[in-house]
Amino acid sequence: MTVESNRTHGLRRCGVALAFALAAAAPLGAQTLNVVMASRLSVLDPVLTTAHQTRNHGYMIYDTLVATDAENKIRPQMASWNVSPDGKSYTFTLRDGLKWHDGAPVKAEDCVASIKRWAQQDKMGRQLMPLVTSMDVLNDKSFRIVMSTPGELMLAAIAKPSGLPLFMMPKRVADSPATKAITDYTGSGPFKFIASEFSPGVKVVYEKNKEYVPRQEPPSGMAGGKVANVDRVQWLSMADTMTAVNALLNNEIDYMETVPFDLMPVVQANDKVTLRAVDKMGNQPMYRFNQLHPPFDNKLIRQAAMYAIGQEDLLKAQVGNPEYYKTCAAVFGCGLQYASNGEADMIVPSNIAKAKELLKAANYDGAPVVILQATDIAMVNAIPVVMAQQLRQAGFKVTLQAMDFMTLVSRRANKEPISNGGWSIFVTAWHMSEIADPLRNYGVSASGDKAWFGWATAPQVESLREEFLMAPTEEKRKSIAEQLQKSMLQEGVTVPLGQIITASAYRKVLTGVLDTPAPIFWNIKKTGK
Amino acid sequence: MLSYIGRRILATIPVVLTVAILVFALLRLTPGDPALIIAGDSATPSQLAEIREHMGIGKPIPVQFLLWAGQVARGDLGVSLHSRTPVVQMISGRIGPTLALATSTILLSTLIAIPLGVFAAWHRGTKVDRAIMAFSVLGFSVPIFVTGYALILLFAIKFAWVPVQGYKQLADGFWPFAQHLILPTLALSTGFVALIARITRSSILEVMGEDYIRTARAKGIKEHAVMLSHALRNSAVPIITILGISIALLISGVVVTESVFNLPGLGRLVVESVLARDYPLIQGLILLFSMVYIGVNLTIDVLYVVFDPRIRY
Numbered sequence: 001m002t003v004e005s006n007r008t009h010g011l012r013r014c015g016v017a018l019a020f021a022l023a024a025a026a027p028l029g030a031q032t033l034n035v036v037m038a039s040r041l042s043v044l045d046p047v048l049t050t051a052h053q054t055r056n057h058g059y060m061i062y063d064t065l066v067a068t069d070a071e072n073k074i075r076p077q078m079a080s081w082n083v084s085p086d087g088k089s090y091t092f093t094l095r096d097g098l099k100w101h102d103g104a105p106v107k108a109e110d111c112v113a114s115i116k117r118w119a120q121q122d123k124m125g126r127q128l129m130p131l132v133t134s135m136d137v138l139n140d141k142s143f144r145i146v147m148s149t150p151g152e153l154m155l156a157a158i159a160k161p162s163g164l165p166l167f168m169m170p171k172r173v174a175d176s177p178a179t180k181a182i183t184d185y186t187g188s189g190p191f192k193f194i195a196s197e198f199s200p201g202v203k204v205v206y207e208k209n210k211e212y213v214p215r216q217e218p219p220s221g222m223a224g225g226k227v228a229n230v231d232r233v234q235w236l237s238m239a240d241t242m243t244a245v246n247a248l249l250n251n252e253i254d255y256m257e258t259v260p261f262d263l264m265p266v267v268q269a270n271d272k273v274t275l276r277a278v279d280k281m282g283n284q285p286m287y288r289f290n291q292l293h294p295p296f297d298n299k300l301i302r303q304a305a306m307y308a309i310g311q312e313d314l315l316k317a318q319v320g321n322p323e324y325y326k327t328c329a330a331v332f333g334c335g336l337q338y339a340s341n342g343e344a345d346m347i348v349p350s351n352i353a354k355a356k357e358l359l360k361a362a363n364y365d366g367a368p369v370v371i372l373q374a375t376d377i378a379m380v381n382a383i384p385v386v387m388a389q390q391l392r393q394a395g396f397k398v399t400l401q402a403m404d405f406m407t408l409v410s411r412r413a414n415k416e417p418i419s420n421g422g423w424s425i426f427v428t429a430w431h432m433s434e435i436a437d438p439l440r441n442y443g444v445s446a447s448g449d450k451a452w453f454g455w456a457t458a459p460q461v462e463s464l465r466e467e468f469l470m471a472p473t474e475e476k477r478k479s480i481a482e483q484l485q486k487s488m489l490q491e492g493v494t495v496p497l498g499q500i501i502t503a504s505a506y507r508k509v510l511t512g513v514l515d516t517p518a519p520i521f522w523n524i525k526k527t528g529k
Numbered sequence: 530m531l532s533y534i535g536r537r538i539l540a541t542i543p544v545v546l547t548v549a550i551l552v553f554a555l556l557r558l559t560p561g562d563p564a565l566i567i568a569g570d571s572a573t574p575s576q577l578a579e580i581r582e583h584m585g586i587g588k589p590i591p592v593q594f595l596l597w598a599g600q601v602a603r604g605d606l607g608v609s610l611h612s613r614t615p616v617v618q619m620i621s622g623r624i625g626p627t628l629a630l631a632t633s634t635i636l637l638s639t640l641i642a643i644p645l646g647v648f649a650a651w652h653r654g655t656k657v658d659r660a661i662m663a664f665s666v667l668g669f670s671v672p673i674f675v676t677g678y679a680l681i682l683l684f685a686i687k688f689a690w691v692p693v694q695g696y697k698q699l700a701d702g703f704w705p706f707a708q709h710l711i712l713p714t715l716a717l718s719t720g721f722v723a724l725i726a727r728i729t730r731s732s733i734l735e736v737m738g739e740d741y742i743r744t745a746r747a748k749g750i751k752e753h754a755v756m757l758s759h760a761l762r763n764s765a766v767p768i769i770t771i772l773g774i775s776i777a778l779l780i781s782g783v784v785v786t787e788s789v790f791n792l793p794g795l796g797r798l799v800v801e802s803v804l805a806r807d808y809p810l811i812q813g814l815i816l817l818f819s820m821v822y823i824g825v826n827l828t829i830d831v832l833y834v835v836f837d838p839r840i841r842y
Contacts, residue, residue, distance in 0.1 A: 040801065042611035042612055042805060043611055043612075044612075044613075048580075120576075121576070177579070178576075179576050179579035179580050180579075181613055183613065199622055199793065200609065200611070200612035200614060200619065201623075201793070201797065201798060201801045202622075202623070202793035203793075236695075236791075237793075238694065238791045239787075239788040239791070239797055239800065239801075240788045240789055240791070242678065242789075243681075243693065243694050243788070243789060243790065243791050244791075246681055246685065246686060246693040246694070247692075247693045247694050247695075247791070249686065250685060250686060250689070250692065250693045252692055252693055252694065252695065376804070404804055405804075406804055406805065406806055409562070409565045410562050410565060413562075413565065
């Protein structure tokens with residue numbers, strides 16, 4: 001007997017109560033989508049933080065100049081573009097009917113101001129801006145970006161769906177300092193943010209932007225026509241995922257962004273709920289060594305650790321269901337544009353014998369290894385436990401230190417030795433679209449003291465990244481990415497741990513849920529309750 | 530009596546100040562930098578410094594303390610580092626569910642536990658007494674989240690009598706309000722019923738051996754009257770004490786209960802603010818909880834005197 005069949009009568013009563021409650025909160029007759037997102041929205045400025053929830057908020061209320069479709073191809077969104085024959089000059093032309101939520105028309109000067117603010121914070125933007133020789137407003141509807149090299153990477157940067165996506169804001173907002181949070185949330189996207197109903201940690205409310213003029217093409221990925229079919233979208237925060245699953249099964253919510261792996265069987269057993277991977281790209285777990293102190297200041301010892309750590313056991317412990325993970329060596333994302341398989345034998349299987357051999361050759365003296373484990377990050381919290389055991393099997397002396405993510409963020413910034421609160425390895429995860437090329441991938445950072453946490457020193461990695469930035473053709477970029485893959489792993493700069501796919505769940509009364517790398521709520525229709 | 534209350538209030542001031550200083554110092558000693566979380570991995574050191582400046586956490590700690598203390602003295606608890614919403618507004622927006630849950634829990638616990646304790650004492654050594662005490666041990670031993678999930682499974686998922694989660698204000702109607710509070714109240718009350726019932730029973734049994742109880746019985750007063758008018762009243766001090774402790778314990782209980790039943794109250798706000806290292810919000814919340822503790826203690830002190838005029842400080 002299913003849970004559903006037992007509670008029809010009660011559900012009806014509950015539904016009546018819910019209907020009364022919703023009627024009190026929303027305009028009469030408004031169709032509301034009740035959603036539980038993977039995390040709470042706390043920062044509302046999409047330029048200030050790379051937090052996914054802030055990015056998702058951005059997609060609700062802002063629009064993008066260009067966007068990636070379901071095949072990861074770049075498509076026009078607010079603007080179409082023309083490229084000069086030498087590939088260095090990009091002229092963007094805004095489409096008709098674009099308006100801010102306050103009714104003012106979207107102008108080219110708004111777009112230029114938005115790009116400038118975004119480029120101060122975005123990793124790709126910061127690397128590309130020195131190559132921009134001019135960025136000029138031509139008239140109200142068009143502007144031009146001229147670069148010293150062909151501008152394909154600039155287009156890729158402004159189209160990327162995650163990290164810091166480039167959202168368009170009115171000039172008066174975009175002129176704010178990039179490090180100071182904005183307080184005016186006027187966008188031009190398919191939904192409007194209802195500030196008066198925003199309760200941090202409880203509820204975020206969006207209403208359909210009735211003035212929004214969608215593109216005519218069908219939606220595809222983050223591109224195409226963004227048609228809002230529901231009047232309101234409410235993001236409800238739920239601290240406990242079990243509660244969120246129960247609420248979904250009990251018809252109290254419509255959509256749950258991420259279902260924990262251990263609760264998937266409960267959701268799958270319910271015939272009124274769909275469980276599926278909406279985000280096909282998924283995430284890349286990865287780890288970095290601290291290369292300032294022993295034992296991982298020694299390249300051979302880093303390689304020994306990489307041989308000892310095998311992806312399959314880690315991913316099995318973290319995810320369990322093999323449908324939702326994949327082993328792969330690609331630093332730039334499994335199956336993506338710049339993926340390659342160099343040095344896979346070092347990082348995919350666990351080879352304890354080889355690890356022991358390397359440790360012996362390196363004269364490892366039993367220097368302690370401290371692994372930082374963020375217990376509140378559901379994507380990677382189990383990985384360090386298995387990793388520690390694999391390293392112990394190879395002969396490392398390992399201590400696992402459990403902490404919340406906030407503490408980890410502070411601890412990993414500590415450059416002191418272990419005796420002074422330092423560390424040896426930390427594990428984190430990125431959305432695939434955030435590591436898909438050497439410019440946006442934080443792991444491609446090996447400039448010693450100035451590098452990303454771990455402070456790797458590998459001049460060839462830095463120079464290859466520079467070459468990638470200046471490469472004139474896509475073929476050349478692919479070749480450089482392959483070399484980078486090998487250099488990165490030989491030096492142990494950043495080590496990928498395959499791919500993890502997450503699944504969303506939604507009531508079957510919803511149709512039109514698109515496959516996208518970030519959760520979006522246009523195109524979704526709700527029929528019935 | 531008024532001067533006694535006045536003296537008790539004055540005695541609380543140094544306690545509040547000590548709590549404020551401790552909270553401020555402890556938070557700064559805890560690892561974690563909110564600017565790092567907000568900025569993410571893309572920030573350069575200079576941008577991080579700018580963000581800290583904008584957030585007001587780039588200043589020296591003594592300066593931060595003085596600024597904060599000055600604000601508090603003006604009734605301003607500052608602004609949340611993350612949402613940029615005034616702390617007072619955030620707390621007032623979240624206090625309703627916690628207040629409702631705490632009130633319903635204390636009421637339900639008291640209404641059930643005291644009669645249960647009296648009944649157990651009255652039937653000391655019988656099966657009824659043993660059953661009540663067995664329930665008491667169980668209620669006190671089972672964690673709130675286990676009770677909560679069991680109640681959800683039975684009454685929300687299986688019978689669908691009440692919703693799984695959420696909160697409705699009283700303004701939305703009494704039934705929706707009550708419907709959303711039934712399960713959390715039951716889950717949270719279980720432990721308190723057990724605790725208060727045990728204390729009530731043992732307190733009553735203690736006074737049952739007193740001379741005045743024997744005198745009352747010798748005067749021919751009926752047993753239930755002896756129990757309620759003589760034994761219970763004279764057992765009030767430990768019962769009031771445990772009620773006070775229960776109110777204090779509720780604050781930790783609501784954290785779990787609000788998470789399990791998704792009540793947007795102060796318990797969840799505490800967890801969220803600590804995980805985000807939202808200093809002004811944490812400070813505001815701890816100050817509020819300290820005031821509640823102090824207020825409860827003060828009330829208990831006053832009630833002691835009301836119930837037992839022999840007590841003097």
